[in-house]
Amino acid sequence: MENEKDEQPSQRKDHRTDAFATKFVDKTASWQQKASRHATAKADKPQPAGGLDETPIPDAPPGYTLKFIFHRGTNLPMADINSLSSDPYLYVQLNTSLPSRHKQDPYMRFRTPTIRRSTNPVWNCEWIVANVPSTGFKLKARIYDEDPADHDDRLGNVHVSVDSLYDNWTGIKEEQYKIKKRMGSKRAYFIRGCAAMFNRNVEMSGNLVISVEMLGKTDVGNNGGRVWTIGPCAWSRHLSPMIGRLAGTKEPGQGKDGAKCERYNFQANQFQLAGPVPPPLYHRYVEFKPFIAGMFTATSLRGRILNRALHHQHSRIYNYDRTTVYGSFLSPSKDMTLQFLDLVHYDRGGRIFTYVLTLDGMWRFTETGKEFGIDLLSKHTMHSDVNIYVAFSGEFFIRRLKTPHKEPFESGQETHPAVEIDGGPPHADPPSDPAYYALYIDNDSGTYRPNAKLLPILKEFMQKNLPGLKIVTLDCGADAEKMGKLKQEQRERKKAEGKGTVVMQDDGSSLSSSDEEELEHRMREFDEEEGAGGAEKEKKRKKVKRVAGMPSWMSS
Numbered sequence: 001m002e003n004e005k006d007e008q009p010s011q012r013k014d015h016r017t018d019a020f021a022t023k024f025v026d027k028t029a030s031w032q033q034k035a036s037r038h039a040t041a042k043a044d045k046p047q048p049a050g051g052l053d054e055t056p057i058p059d060a061p062p063g064y065t066l067k068f069i070f071h072r073g074t075n076l077p078m079a080d081i082n083s084l085s086s087d088p089y090l091y092v093q094l095n096t097s098l099p100s101r102h103k104q105d106p107y108m109r110f111r112t113p114t115i116r117r118s119t120n121p122v123w124n125c126e127w128i129v130a131n132v133p134s135t136g137f138k139l140k141a142r143i144y145d146e147d148p149a150d151h152d153d154r155l156g157n158v159h160v161s162v163d164s165l166y167d168n169w170t171g172i173k174e175e176q177y178k179i180k181k182r183m184g185s186k187r188a189y190f191i192r193g194c195a196a197m198f199n200r201n202v203e204m205s206g207n208l209v210i211s212v213e214m215l216g217k218t219d220v221g222n223n224g225g226r227v228w229t230i231g232p233c234a235w236s237r238h239l240s241p242m243i244g245r246l247a248g249t250k251e252p253g254q255g256k257d258g259a260k261c262e263r264y265n266f267q268a269n270q271f272q273l274a275g276p277v278p279p280p281l282y283h284r285y286v287e288f289k290p291f292i293a294g295m296f297t298a299t300s301l302r303g304r305i306l307n308r309a310l311h312h313q314h315s316r317i318y319n320y321d322r323t324t325v326y327g328s329f330l331s332p333s334k335d336m337t338l339q340f341l342d343l344v345h346y347d348r349g350g351r352i353f354t355y356v357l358t359l360d361g362m363w364r365f366t367e368t369g370k371e372f373g374i375d376l377l378s379k380h381t382m383h384s385d386v387n388i389y390v391a392f393s394g395e396f397f398i399r400r401l402k403t404p405h406k407e408p409f410e411s412g413q414e415t416h417p418a419v420e421i422d423g424g425p426p427h428a429d430p431p432s433d434p435a436y437y438a439l440y441i442d443n444d445s446g447t448y449r450p451n452a453k454l455l456p457i458l459k460e461f462m463q464k465n466l467p468g469l470k471i472v473t474l475d476c477g478a479d480a481e482k483m484g485k486l487k488q489e490q491r492e493r494k495k496a497e498g499k500g501t502v503v504m505q506d507d508g509s510s511l512s513s514s515d516e517e518e519l520e521h522r523m524r525e526f527d528e529e530e531g532a533g534g535a536e537k538e539k540k541r542k543k544v545k546r547v548a549g550m551p552s553w554m555s556s
Contacts, residue, residue, distance in 0.1 A: 050283075050284050050285055050286030050287055050288075050448075050449065051283055051284065051286055051448065051449040051450070051451065052282070052283055052449075052450070052451040052454070053101075053102075053282050053283060053284045053389070054280075054282075055101045055102065055282070056101075056279070057101060057224070057225040057226055057279050058098070058099045058100075058101070058225035058226075059224060059225055060098055060099075060133060060224045060225040061133075061134070061224060062131065062217055062218055062219070062220045062224055063098075063130075063131040063132045063133040063134065063165070063217075063218050063220070063224075063227070064131070064132050064133075064134070064165050064169075064214060064215075064216065064217060064218060065128065065129070065130045065131070065132070065214075065215040065216055065217070065218045065230065066128070066129055066132050066137075066165075066212055066213065066214060066215065067126055067127070067128045067212070067213040067215055068092070068094075068110075068126070068127040068128075068129065068139065068210070068211075068212055069124070069125070069126050069127075069210065069211040069212070069213070070090055070092070070112055070123045070124075070125045070127075070141070070208075070209075070210055071122070071123065071124055071174060071209040071210065071211065072120065072121060072122040072123060072124070072208075072209050073088060073119075073120065073121050073123075073143060073179075073206060073207070073208050073209070074120050074176075074206055074207045074208075074209070075119065075120070075205065075206040075207065076088055076118075076119040076120070076121070076143065076155055076156075076179075076206045077119070077155050077156070077181075077184060077185065077188035077206065078119060078188060079145035079147070079153045079155065079185060079187070079188040080117075080145070083117055085117040085118060085119055086117075086118065086119055086145040086155065086188070087114050087115065087116050087117065087118075087145055087146040087147070088114070088115055088118065088119075088121045088143055088144065088145055088146075088155060089111060089112050089113065089114040089115070089123075089143075089144055089146055089320075090110075090111070090112040090123065090125075090141050090142070090143060090144075090208075091109065091110075091111050091141075091142045091144060092109065092110045092111070092112075092127070092139065092140065092141045092142070093107050093108065093109050093139075093140045093142075094107075094108040094109075094110075094129060094132075094137055094138075094139055094140075094227065095107070095108075095137065095138040095139075095140070096132060096133055096135070096136075096137050096138075096227055097133055097135040097136075098131075098133055098225055098226060098227065099225070100226075101282070101389075102388075102389065104297075104388040104389060105359060105389055106358065106359060106360070106387050106389070108129065108227055108229070108360060110127045110229075112125045113125070113236075113326040114146045114320060114324070116322070119206075126231075126232060127229070127232075128215070128229070128230040128231050128232070129227055129228070129229060129230065130218045130220075130227065130228050130229075130230050130275065130276070131218040131220055131224065131226065131227050131228065132165060132218075132227055133165070134164060134165050134166065135163075135164065135165075136161070136162040136163045136164050136165055137161075137162055137165075138159065138160070138161050138162075139159070139160040139161075139210075140157065140158075140159055141157065141158040141159075141160070141208060141210070142154060142156075142157050143155040143156050143157070143158070143179065143208065145185070145188065146320055146321070148319055148320065148321035148322075153185035153187070153188055154183055154184055154185055155179070155184050155185060155188055155206075156179035156180055156181050156183065156184040156206065157179070157180045157182075157183055157184075158177040158178075158179055158180065158208045158210070159177075159180075160172070160177060160210060160212070162212070165214070167217075169214050170214075171211070171212050171213045171214050172210065172211055172212040173211055174209050174210075174211050175209070175210060175211070176207040176208070176209050177207060177208050177209075177210060178205060178206075178207055179205070179206040179207060179208055181205075226276070228275035228276040228277070228360060228361065229272060229274075229275050229360050229361060230274060230275060231272075231274055231328075231329075231330055231331055232272075232328040232329060232330050232331075233271070233272050233273060233274055233328060233329045233330075233331065233332065233336055233465070234271075234272045234326070234327070234328040235269070235270060235271045235272065235326070235327050235328065235339060235340075235343070236269070236270045236320075236324055236325065236326050236327075237267060237268075237269055237324065237325040237343060238267065238268040238269070238270075238317070238318050238319055238320065238323075238324055239265050239266070239267055239323045239324070239325075240265070240266045240267075240268070240316070240317070240319060241265050241266070242266075243266035243316075243317070266317075266366070266367075267343075267366065267367065268317045268318050268364070268365075268366045269343045269344075269364070269365050269366065270318065270362060270363070270364050271340060271343070271362075271363045271365075272328075272361060272362055272363075273332075273357075273361040273362075273363055273461075273465040274331060274332055274361065274464070274465055275360060275361045276361070277357070277359060277360070277361050277391045277461065278457045278458075278460075278461055280454055280457055281357070281391040281392050281450075281454060281457060281458065281461070282359070282389060282391065283389065283390055283391070283392065283393070283448040283449070283450050283451070284388060284389055284448070285381070285388055285447055285448055286446070286447065286448065286449050288446065291303060291306070294306075295307055295310070295381070295386070296381075296386055296388050297388070307386055310379075310381055310382050310385075310386045311385060311386060313382050314382050314383070314385045314386070317366065317382065317383075318364070327339065332464060332465045332466065332467055333467065334434060334467060334468050336465075336466070336467075337434040337466045337467055337468050337469050338432060338434060340466060340469075341398065341430070341434065341437060341469075344365075344367075344398050346398060346400065346424070346425060346430035346437070347398050347399055347400040347416050347417070347424065347425055347430065347437065348425040348426065348430070348497070349425075349493070349494050349497050350397075350417050350489070350490040350491060350492070350493030350494035350495075350496075350497065351367045351397060351398070351490070351494065352367065352368070352395055352396075352397045352487060352490050352491070353365045353366065353367055353368065353395060353396050353397065354366060354368040354380065354383060354394075354395050355383070355393065355394060355395065355396055355441075356380050356383040356384045356390055356392075356393045357390065357391040357392045357393065357458075358384070358387065358390055358391060359389060359390065359391050361391075364383050364384075365383075365396070366383070368395075379447065380393045380445045380446075380447040380448060381447050384447075384448075390448055392443070392448075392450045392454070392458055393443075393445035393447065393448045393450060394441065394442045394443045394444045394445045394450060394476070395441075395442055395444050395445075395487075396439055396440060396441040396442065397440050397486075397487070397490050398437055398438070398439060398440075399415040399416060399417060399437070399438050399440065400415060400416045400421060400424050400425075400430070400431070400436055400437055401413060401414075401415055401435075401436050401437065401438055401470070402414040402415070402416075402419075402421050404433065404435035404436045405435070407470065408438040408440075408470060408472050409472070415438070416493075417489050417490055417492070417493035418489035418492070418493065424436075425497075426497045433468070434466070434467070434468030434469045435468055435470070437469055437470065438469070438470040438471070438472055439462065439466065439469055439470070439471050439472065440472045440474060440486060441458070441459075441462065441471065441472070441473055441474070442473065442474040442475070442476050442479075442483055443455060443474075443475065443476055444476040444483070452475040452476075452477060452478065455473035455474075455475060456473070458473065459471045459473045474486075
């Protein structure tokens with residue numbers, strides 16, 4: 001026992017891992033300090049609440065107005081092995097040294113129509129851009145092969161760089177630029193390579209022919225710090241019978257026996273308005289839920305999933321295929337107003353449309369509403385292609401006026417809807433004078449919540465681009481009762497005019513035969529349950545959506 005008391009505990013020998021443990025503790029403390037400083041800095045940094053953003057346009061001297069002309073392509077690769085050809089189009093991005101109001105502002109972009117089955121396409125498309133700075137520009141032209149059933153294959157790139165612009169700049173006249181194959185589809189170039197092996201006339205290298213004309217100095221006013229599209233005012237109509245079947249949207253048509261009918265077809269529209277968009281029209285998304293910021297910025301896992309899903313949904317709604325219709329106007333005119341009225345079917349059917357106006361004046365709109373089966377189609381996030389900033393958003397509808405020289409709310413004025421008026425739908429063709437119509441447009445958008453004080457500025461911009469059409473603005477807050485009554489009248493008119501018509505599936509559907517048969521079967525089941533309870537109807541509706549390949553969480 002005495003020996004045990006005399007024994008002292010032996011000191012543990014140093015181990016080589018002790019140094020690592022000490023360093024790890026010190027490193028952990030350092031990380032905690034950095035995280036604390038970062039959290040404090042982030043909390044102190046003012047975050048925009050969303051909605052109206054009053055950040056001014058950066059000051060810059062006046063620039064130049066340029067006309068870009070995309071003439072043609074030669075010796076493009078063959079993306080379709082069956083036809084040994086391609087369906088090429090150009091997707092162009094213009095970069096300048098002008099600072100943007102925020103780094104999230106969208107790029108200046110332009111798309112040409114698609115040329116069918118050609119490796120030597122001729123576009124001859126013009127794009128007029130104002131206020132390009134004297135420091136020049138960089139033009140990135142990407143050539144794609146349109147493939148609605150799959151993803152579009154990139155056929156190559158062309159870059160055009162101009163270091164400086166000045167008053168006597170001579171421009172670029174039908175210059176041939178070699179297409180860079182590095183980012184192109186390997187499959188497309190493999191097909192062209194095989195063709196070149198058996199035909200000496202087939203070349204591997206393609207070219208893109210571009211011109212740039214100087215149109216003079218830009219009269220900028222208070223817009224000196226940005227570029228914008230002047231024209232042409234191009235429009236496109238995108239049709240989807242599949243989505244029309246799901247959403248229940250129809251358009252008038254004629255059956256094989258000549259009888260009046262309606263075809264299932266969902267229509268999405270894009271209309272480039274003549275710029276510049278007024279500077280005060282500048283709105284950011286509102287973070288009304290915690291996951292919203294991640295969805296727009298794609299910074300979290302959930303946000304990235306939602307962001308990709310909405311980008312995909314946008315590309316499907318505004319899908320380009322053989323049924324897409326293109327057109328353009330050099331500048332706003334009466335014909336341009338009539339084309340807009342044609343896109344919205346004049347005053348037929350009591351339609352209500354959801355719209356987004358981008359910072360460069362691209363107006364996107366589709367027929368939507370609370371009564372639709374696919375609620376996602378009414379989301380401004382999808383229409384904006386998940387853009388953080390837009391100019392304006394909301395809903396609109398068209399009404400025909402009994403007396404064209406009177407204002408819509410003037411005493412004695414009647415409108416269709418809600419009153420039956422001779423000389424137009426539903427019993428006759430619509431009048432071809434824009435003075436007979438009024439555009440009712442509001443700021444009813446929970447995503448961006450446009451400021452009601454800017455509605456007069458929006459009205460002035462619309463009047464400039466749609467001459468002859470009467471514009472009525474509605475504040476979703478102050479005019480909520482009036483707006484609700486008008487929209488309810490639109491819905492009632494839609495129900496009334498939808499009765500007694502034969503419904504047909506459009507021949508342009510891209511459904512496979514098996515999918516179409518299954519969809520028809522599910523829709524018949526749904527129709528048979530029309531008189532059943534709401535829960536049973538909703539169950540059938542979800543079945544139809546799953547057949548179409550639409551995730552249930554993306555539907556209403």
